[in-house]
Amino acid sequence: MINIYSDDEIKKIKESGHITYMCHQHMKEFIKPGVTTKFLDDEAGKFICDNGGVPSCLNYEGFPRNICVSVNDEVVHGIGSDRELKEGDIVTLDICTLYNGYHSDSAWSYPVGKINKEKERLLYHTEKALYTGLKELKAGVPLGNASARIQQYAEKHGLGVVRELVGHGVGHELHEDPDVPNFGKYNTGIILKPGMVIAVEPMLTAGKRYVAVLDDDWTIVTQDGSPAAHYEHTVAIREDGYEILTGE
Ligand code: MF3
Ligand code: CO
Numbered sequence: 001m002i003n004i005y006s007d008d009e010i011k012k013i014k015e016s017g018h019i020t021y022m023c024h025q026h027m028k029e030f031i032k033p034g035v036t037t038k039f040l041d042d043e044a045g046k047f048i049c050d051n052g053g054v055p056s057c058l059n060y061e062g063f064p065r066n067i068c069v070s071v072n073d074e075v076v077h078g079i080g081s082d083r084e085l086k087e088g089d090i091v092t093l094d095i096c097t098l099y100n101g102y103h104s105d106s107a108w109s110y111p112v113g114k115i116n117k118e119k120e121r122l123l124y125h126t127e128k129a130l131y132t133g134l135k136e137l138k139a140g141v142p143l144g145n146a147s148a149r150i151q152q153y154a155e156k157h158g159l160g161v162v163r164e165l166v167g168h169g170v171g172h173e174l175h176e177d178p179d180v181p182n183f184g185k186y187n188t189g190i191i192l193k194p195g196m197v198i199a200v201e202p203m204l205t206a207g208k209r210y211v212a213v214l215d216d217d218w219t220i221v222t223q224d225g226s227p228a229a230h231y232e233h234t235v236a237i238r239e240d241g242y243e244i245l246t247g248e
Contacts, residue, residue, distance in 0.1 A: 017104035041080030056096035106246035144189035160209030201232030
């Protein structure tokens with residue numbers, strides 16, 4: 001079942017989304033060579049709690065940490081550890097907040113110091129892929145149009161589109177209907193309605209699109225070891241477009 005949220009509820013999701021957004025801004029200064037991924041996790045958890053929220057990832061289906069911290073070939077669901085970031089790495093923070101009964105979800109990939117051209121391209125085009133998909137969203141349009149756009153954009157730039165993980169509805173629960181794949185065909189899928197709230201989250205790779213799960217049963221990595229990037233916003237569907245709920 002796909003929830004339709006009232007303007008008042010969307011306002012609340014946006015309050016949750018604002019904490020998620022501010023948490024990303026807060027984390028930027030800590031992303032430097034030498035910092036551990038556990039430190040980033042702790043710092044983000046503290047920020048969310050200090051702002052009256054609860055980290056939605058913590059204990060989600062047994063996930064052991066506040067946020068997901070994924071480095072280089074790790075696509076999603078990385079678990080903070082004593083691993084230190086080094087110059088040239090890329091790191092994705094996937095931050096989810098529960099505030100006042102509503103969840104918000106936003107991931108962003110960041111460079112650690114100076115990164116190589118391959119990673120620079122990957123970050124640039126994955127962020128672009130997100131906005132290219134978002135532009136398709138408005139009431140009355142099939143959701144598959146956004147999925148198709150993301151896939152088309154990614155493949156045009158030689159990037160792999162991870163298919164095993166998809167975006168999702170978000171609001172009362174962190175993961176709700178509908179699924180929001182990053183691949184598909186135009187004129188397929190559900191018809192968007194005003195008040196739907198979805199997380200759109202392209203996960204792209206610089207190599208092949210295939211992924212594997214590490215022994216910790218959480219961390220998803222690329223099979224070929226190529227770097228991966230992940231950009232995600234929570235957005236509300238409006239009559240004439242979309243509204244980002246995890247932005248400023
Ligand atoms: N943003 C992530 C997702 O949509 C949230 C994962 S929470 C976790 O899948 F607990 F599963 F890591
Ligand atoms: Co998500």
